[in-house]
Amino acid sequence: MTTFNKFFKKLYSSPSILWKGGAGLIFFCFALAIIFVPSLNLGLVDNFRYLFAALLMVYALFRLFSCYAEYKSMEDE
Numbered sequence: 712m713t714t715f716n717k718f719f720k721k722l723y724s725s726p727s728i729l730w731k732g733g734a735g736l737i738f739f740c741f742a743l744a745i746i747f748v749p750s751l752n753l754g755l756v757d758n759f760r761y762l763f764a765a766l767l768m769v770y771a772l773f774r775l776f777s778c779y780a781e782y783k784s785m786e787d788e
Contacts, residue, residue: 721785728781735774742767 722728745751745764752760 721782725781725785728778728785731774731778731781735771735778738767738771738774742771 742764745753745760745767753763755763
């Protein structure tokens with residue numbers, strides 16, 4: 712139980728971790744929706760729609776990695 716307590720204490724001590732992680736999850740879910748929901752075509756040709764979704768996924772992974780890196784740097788302190 713103390714592991715969870717330390718985890719949540721670190722999350723709530725730095726709001727930027729929550730913002731980065733939350734934004735990363737939102738962008739990742741939006742990219743999955745663009746890929747798998749054909750009616751959500753955004754007025755784009757399929758190839759450009761998939762390219763846009765891939766760019767969103769790359770950005771989401773960057774946000775999630777920066778969230779993880781900030782969490783790990785807090786762990787070392």
